[in-house]
Amino acid sequence: MVKVDLSGAQSFFEGAGPDYNAAAQAHRTLSEKTGPGNDFIGWPELPETIKEGELKRLVSVAQKIRSRSKYLVVIGIGGSYLGARGAIELLKPAPGPDDTKVIFVGNGLSPDALNRAIQEIGDDDFDINVISKSGTTLEPAIAFRVFRALCKEKYGNQAKKHIIATTDAARGVLKSLADAEGWETFVVPDDVGGRFSVLSAVGLLPMAVAGIDIKKVINSAIEEFKALDVRSPENPAWQYAAARQHLYGLGKKTEILGCYEPSFRFMAEWWKQLYGESEGKNGIGIFPASVEFTADLHSMGQFIQDGTRDLMETIVRFDKFSSDFTIPFEMGDADGLNYLAGKDLGEVCTIASDAVKAAHISGGVPNIEIHVPAINEEGFASLVCFFEMACGLSAYMSGVNPFNQPGVEAYKKNMFHMLGKPGA
């Protein structure tokens, strides 16, 4: 279970501070499904549903892929890839020589990136996991056409066994194709939007292929969502949602998410989509940005300490790293570091984190800490459930529908028209 520490934000609160009554109201709206977007609140039940549904088959398909293929080509964009990529980079940052490597394509339109992916795979064995609710999103559709052809070229009439489609249960181009061709399919649930889908097959299949224990993830997620259902200001999701909405009301318009573990980079990208797309509408919303510490203390650090004062900072702190590293002693101490010799690097990192927190607070940046016990399946699951729940609450508190994204249609309409798509 994550813990939220608001001690670094306390001195910035005004009046009655974070509005826990509003958090309680938002929680009721969410759990009773009485607010806007109420067709898309299937995600708190998702871990239970998966456990009783697709989990076993996900594990066995992943095992089959791991045993036969050097690569899994995951084709998806936005919510159909960020969660899995975030999870894999965090939990399996360095695949072993015998691991199946998960690569992500169809998340852009760069010919160079597509050529690089094809070149990387070379003559090695691969499977394809195409992830799209409809099958009509341009980037993954193009990449899938390309990789489908490569797959047929390589595997002939066995090709269909190398394609797994994660898509709508009943409708859409991709579902029709899958049925016609006989591909294995998993479901993108109707009541779960893309950015809340990492704990469905969307995220779980790539994660399992990468070697993540998805049973552990799901079991932890079930516990976590239960814990997050408590209706009190002790609920970490209430704390985070209420604190950031309060700070936003006080003019803190940008939230920086930071972490001291560089492999967290794509979890931060996942978080940006979750919060940016849920809250950034109707001309309002906290702008989500991310930094990687300590690296970015030497780049964005100056701005955070001393630039425009409309920032709040949220730091994800893993209470322990996955490994130790003892700083060695050196005869002569030519570099003057012997005062740290024998200390674990993780311990130095913890001290640095505390020092940075104090500095940023004194510079006028409210600090929220999210403590996660460890960098493992349980920690990942806790963090995901926490961020999802807090996001739903926070967006409802701000008065918007957390579960739609009307703004993404504008460029698509232009684009399909300019590309000459029939009917556009």
Next chain:
Amino acid sequence: MVKVDLSGAQSFFEGAGPDYNAAAQAHRTLSEKTGPGNDFIGWPELPETIKEGELKRLVSVAQKIRSRSKYLVVIGIGGSYLGARGAIELLKPAPGPDDTKVIFVGNGLSPDALNRAIQEIGDDDFDINVISKSGTTLEPAIAFRVFRALCKEKYGNQAKKHIIATTDAARGVLKSLADAEGWETFVVPDDVGGRFSVLSAVGLLPMAVAGIDIKKVINSAIEEFKALDVRSPENPAWQYAAARQHLYGLGKKTEILGCYEPSFRFMAEWWKQLYGESEGKNGIGIFPASVEFTADLHSMGQFIQDGTRDLMETIVRFDKFSSDFTIPFEMGDADGLNYLAGKDLGEVCTIASDAVKAAHISGGVPNIEIHVPAINEEGFASLVCFFEMACGLSAYMSGVNPFNQPGVEAYKKNMFHMLGKPGA
């Protein structure tokens, strides 16, 4: 040479629009070195200095490393690594099997990341390039102590031939160590700050080891800085600096830098340091953020289109990609993409970029485009010179010293005290 297109910002300008008189004044202040930070304006002459100085030796040392080592371990943080990493990811995103792989360590305090780097190198041959003006910055100092020991363990009395120090010409812990141990050294110039140092040995040695033609980079940079010296509103650096300061004055407090080539990711990180650290001080400054298109149209796209209206958007557009990819025809057209068959993916990307630009403008986000002819050494050099010059001008226009970073001392002071550093 880059070209700036302000057509997408025009409709947002008010009154007399961007203040080119102020740009002219800032340019005088910069070139005559009469403003604050005037001890740190060596960077416009850097390419010339390098060409007549270290360039030949940089190329030959890089060649030696490429011929003997599987890895170059670059130890540095902030300005001592972001430029090289940005350049290498952009220009050499996929090292070939015979290429020396450049890995970056000492830019954080995660024991997991350090252990992963050591594990990746395994028993392979490596060289070390440690980059630090003083040698006392904590993160690289720790990493260097560790890798120095590994190097001695592996190469015994030949170890000193595998260490190259890029550091101060005369002073500091690292310089003393290098002299005592007999390491090859290159110079971090006195009059160039870290974030402006990518065209010195700081950036050039790692780039050359990765296989980038640094002679081409330097020759292009010399031309580019000449072109950027023109004193008129035709100067792209004036255009960018004046437009963004004008928009900032109108309440556009956050600038999003975007690119349609995913390998640009760390160039955007370099840009964030350049602008954030130069301008974010005294309680003011444009907050620099970055997105990767089209991927992030499916995550941050909603916020950009429809969230808090204090954004401006700057898009780096490479006028051509490095490779083609023809979208294939498919019998039956089951996915409905045949309307694109035969088109190059890069062309589709260009159309998408135009569609996105129009959508964001209509959503209230001023758009600035920076056109770069190609993803190659010349394009990289142009972009670096352009961004550096525009940054100096923009920061002077906003009334701050572009070349200091007083805010980064706050956490360091806390940290060294808490770590028990002697004398802190």
